[in-house]
Amino acid sequence: MIKIELLSEKNFSINSLDSYNRKQDVNKVYRRIDGEYILIECKYTEDWDLNKKRSVAKQISSDEYITYIALENDRVVGFIGLLKQLKGRYMILDMMQVSSECRGQGIGRRLFEVGKDEARKNGAEALYISACSSEETIAFYRAMGSDLTVNPIKEIAEEEPFDLQMMCSV
Numbered sequence: 001m002i003k004i005e006l007l008s009e010k011n012f013s014i015n016s017l018d019s020y021n022r023k024q025d026v027n028k029v030y031r032r033i034d035g036e037y038i039l040i041e042c043k044y045t046e047d048w049d050l051n052k053k054r055s056v057a058k059q060i061s062s063d064e065y066i067t068y069i070a071l072e073n074d075r076v077v078g079f080i081g082l083l084k085q086l087k088g089r090y091m092i093l094d095m096m097q098v099s100s101e102c103r104g105q106g107i108g109r110r111l112f113e114v115g116k117d118e119a120r121k122n123g124a125e126a127l128y129i130s131a132c133s134s135e136e137t138i139a140f141y142r143a144m145g146s147d148l149t150v151n152p153i154k155e156i157a158e159e160e161p162f163d164l165q166m167m168c169s170v
Contacts, residue, residue, distance in 0.1 A: 002102075004068055006066075012061055012069060014058055016057055017057045018053055020077075021100045022048040022052075023100045024100065024134070024136075026042065029135065030133045039135060065083060067079055067080065068115070070102075077102045080111040080112065081093075081094045081096070082115055082119065090126050091115075092128050108140060116170045126170055127168045129146060129166040130156045130160050133163060147166060147168075148165065
């Protein structure tokens with residue numbers, strides 16, 4: 001059974017993502033062409049080495065984040081990292097991942113709902129998401145009620161030029 005818990009020193013350490021499986025085979029991505037987002041073929045594999053896993057673990061356990069983790073038998077199989085500092089009326093969903101062997105089981109949906117609840121509790125009107133442009137990622141966020149924003153946060157959009165800037169009302 002998967003438990004969703006607020007990340008703490010009791011349930012998370014710098015090594016907690018060491019066995020985490022980030023792997024994602026991407027076949028199609030969205031690209032802006034003539035002012036419209038078009039799905040194009042672009043095959044690559046996204047994965048994290050041990051250094052990246054530990055860097056992410058350090059990041060999401062820092063004081064800048066509110067992070068919830070999905071645990072299966074005390075092993076992290078997913079997480080959502082929200083920046084504590086609101087950006088205007090938005091809470092930034094900075095990272096959200098579900099381990100490849102656990103995708104399609106509703107874990108992402110549960111994490112996203114917890115993220116929306118957290119945003120609401122902190123006075124945000126919406127979650128702001130700079131989403132990987134892969135077909136599957138965008139389909140997930142759309143299924144959660146997110147849509148492209150007409151007012152992207154400039155510095156976030158510039159940092160990840162291929163990401164789609166999305167929002168989801170909370």
